[in-house]
Structures are given as C-alpha cells and as structure tokens.
Amino acid sequence: MQYITQLSDFTYQGPCAVTLGKFDGMHRGHQRLIRTIRKYSDENTKSVVFAFDMKQFLLNKGITRKMLMTNEERKKHMEKYVDYLIECPFTEEFRKIEPEDFIKDILVDKLHAKYIVIGADYHFGRDKRGDANTLSRYAKKYGYHVDVITKKKSDDRIISSSYIRETLAGGDLELANELLGYPYTVYGRVEHGQKLGRTLGFPTMNIVPDIEKLLPKKGVYNCKVKIDGVWYKGIGNVGMKPTVTNDGRVLVEVHVLDYDAEAYEKEIEIKFLTFERGEKKFSSVEELKEQVDKDIASGKLYFEKA
Numbered sequence: 001m002q003y004i005t006q007l008s009d010f011t012y013q014g015p016c017a018v019t020l021g022k023f024d025g026m027h028r029g030h031q032r033l034i035r036t037i038r039k040y041s042d043e044n045t046k047s048v049v050f051a052f053d054m055k056q057f058l059l060n061k062g063i064t065r066k067m068l069m070t071n072e073e074r075k076k077h078m079e080k081y082v083d084y085l086i087e088c089p090f091t092e093e094f095r096k097i098e099p100e101d102f103i104k105d106i107l108v109d110k111l112h113a114k115y116i117v118i119g120a121d122y123h124f125g126r127d128k129r130g131d132a133n134t135l136s137r138y139a140k141k142y143g144y145h146v147d148v149i150t151k152k153k154s155d156d157r158i159i160s161s162s163y164i165r166e167t168l169a170g171g172d173l174e175l176a177n178e179l180l181g182y183p184y185t186v187y188g189r190v191e192h193g194q195k196l197g198r199t200l201g202f203p204t205m206n207i208v209p210d211i212e213k214l215l216p217k218k219g220v221y222n223c224k225v226k227i228d229g230v231w232y233k234g235i236g237n238v239g240m241k242p243t244v245t246n247d248g249r250v251l252v253e254v255h256v257l258d259y260d261a262e263a264y265e266k267e268i269e270i271k272f273l274t275f276e277r278g279e280k281k282f283s284s285v286e287e288l289k290e291q292v293d294k295d296i297a298s299g300k301l302y303f304e305k306a
C-alpha cells in the first residue's frame with residue numbers, strides 16, 4: 001500500500017476505484033465500502049481510500065477530538081487491504097470547492113476515478129451540497145460509475161465513528177467491538193513505570209498512548225498483547241493508578257501471562273477483549289495487590305474458557 005499525505009504525490013496514471021470519507025476506526029460500515037473498491041481493483045485498476053483528515057480544521061475552530069485511530073494506526077490497519085491510502089488535510093479551500101469542481105479536479109483529473117464508492121448520506125463540497133445524486137448526475141459526463149452503499153446498522157442504529165466513540169467512552173467495550181468488527185486496539189512503546197508491580201508479584205508493561213487516541217473507560221480489561229510478532233494473553237488496566245500515583249496521567253498497562261523477558265522500548269499492540277471492572281483507589285498497596293491477584297485469576301479463567 002502507498003501512503004500519501006500530499007495529493008501532488010499521487011502520480012498513478014491508470015484507473016482507480018475510490019472511496020471517500022473520514023474513516024476513523026474503519027468500522028463495519030466502512031468495511032462495506034472497502035470491500036466494494038477491492039472488488040473493482042485488479043492489476044490495472046487500483047483501490048484508493050481518500051480520507052479527509054479533519055484534525056487541523058477542527059483545531060482551528062477550537063475543537064479537539066479523541067480518535068478511534070491515529071493516522072499511523074489507520075495506515076497499519078489498511079496496509080493489506082488497499083493499494084493507496086490518501087490522507088488529505090481538510091482545509092477551508094476544500095470546504096468551499098464546488099461539488100462539480102471536486103468531482104472534476106480531484107476525483108477525475110487527479111485520481112482517474114472509474115469507480116466511486118460512498119455511503120448513502122455522504123456529502124461533499126461547498127456547503128455540503130454534493131451528494132450521491134450529484135455524483136450520479138455527472139457520472140456519464142466524466143465517465144465513472146457510482147456505487148451508493150446502504151448504511152450498515154446494528155440493532156437499528158446506523159454504525160458511525162461518532163457512535164463508536166460515544167460507546168467506548170461510556171464503557172461499553174463489547175458493543176464498540178461489535179460495531180467495529182474487531183477488538184479495539186491501542187499501540188504504544190513500553191516505558192519504564194515505578195517498577196512497583198514487579199515487587200508486588202505482577203510485573204506490567206506501561207505504555208503512554210498517543211495524545212489524540214481515545215482510550216476505553218478507566219478500568220480492568222482482558223486483553224491480547226502482541227510483542228515481537230507473537231500474541232500473548234494479558235490483564236490490562238487503563239487509568240491513573242490512583243492508589244500509587246497522583247500525576248493525573250492516564251496510562252495503559254498490562255500484565256502479560258507467560259512472558260518474562262524485558263520489553264522496555266518495544267512497540268506493542270493491545271487488543272481489548274472484555275471490560276472487567278472500573279479502576280479504584282485502594283487504601284493500601286496490600287488491598288490493591290489482593291484485587292489485582294483476583295483480576296489476574298479471573299482473567300486466566302476467562303482465557304481457559306475462551
């Protein structure tokens with residue numbers, strides 16, 4: 001896959017099957033679109049995800065938003081699915097572009113779109129005036145085919161990145177995973193903690209996730225952890241460790257079963273499988289240890305049954 005952050009770097013001259021949107025999380029609705037562009041792609045026709053990066057645009061309006069996926073994570077996630085991932089910063093210029101100009105200048109002239117795939121409610125161009133009808137109206141003139149994909153629902157509610165962000169933040173990890181179609185994942189480099197876990201009998205790998213990454217609600221989770229390409233079982237905690245620290249930093253840490261080598265500086269991947277309990281401030285380290293021992297025992301039982 002080629003990862004492109006400047007439209008001018010896109011130089012492929014052959015036909016493309018293009019899908020459009022923001023694509024935070026690559027949830028089950030997004031996956032419908034990806035499957036459709038893949039269906040059209042072959043040796044000659046390339047599959048292209050054209051994703052608008054809203055970060056700077058929102059920041060300019062004073063809005064900061066935690067994301068289901070950092071750009072780096074989305075890149076890793078998409079690697080084996082499509083030929084090109086274009087991450088295009090959304091700017092005032094884009095906001096003002098006439099829908100037909102967007103179609104002609106970007107989709108047709110720049111990306112050589114022969115197939116355009118969007119969700120049923122997708123809007124683009126000046127005042128969001130462009131939509132599926134606009135794309136269909138110009139299809140003949142510019143020589144492309146449009147696929148408008150029905151919005152995928154779960155229990156009668158349309159799946160969207162906003163819905164999943166809301167679900168995760170509210171603590172329903174299992175529903176978030178169901179909407180995503182895969183377990184929610186956090187990546188990070190293992191950092192040095194206070195090294196207290198080791199003396200308490202449960203060494204943990206500490207990671208400080210990207211500032212823009214949306215973390216699951218604070219608490220204890222059964223997880224899968226990938227270290228050096230190998231998957232392990234783990235019991236993780238998302239939170240501030242209020243029993244032992246008061247620096248206010250929210251971290252992710254995980255006690256990995258059947259792993260006893262050093263992992264500092266390694267890049268690990270943590271998949272969150274089940275939410276077990278909320279994080280608590282204990283009145284002593286002994287009480288904390290007692291509870292974490294229980295969490296680990298119950299995690300082991302979970303993995304035996306899984």
Ligand SMILES: Cc1cc2nc3c(=O)[nH]c(=O)nc-3n(C[C@H](O)[C@H](O)[C@H](O)COP(=O)(O)O)c2cc1C
Nearest residue numbers: 193194195196197237241242243244255279280295
């Ligand atoms: C499964 C698990 C559950 C945890 N639950 C809590 C908790 O409820 N409250 C808390 O203050 N810390 C909790 N922790 C964090 C511990 O306080 C922390 O792992 C320990 O102090 C070691 O920290 P260190 O890695 O910086 O040495 C938990 C850790 C794990 C692995």
Ligand SMILES: Nc1ncnc2c1ncn2[C@@H]1O[C@H](COP(=O)(O)OP(=O)(O)OP(=O)(O)O)[C@@H](O)[C@H]1O
Nearest residue numbers: 020021022023029118119122151152159160161162
């Ligand atoms: N549930 C869905 N089913 C099918 N297509 C979808 C679904 N959700 C979004 N899409 C389509 O996928 C593309 C990317 O969607 P986009 O990420 O912009 O929207 P979203 O997932 O609804 O996120 P947000 O909640 O942030 O608006 C768009 O073409 C959109 O219409």
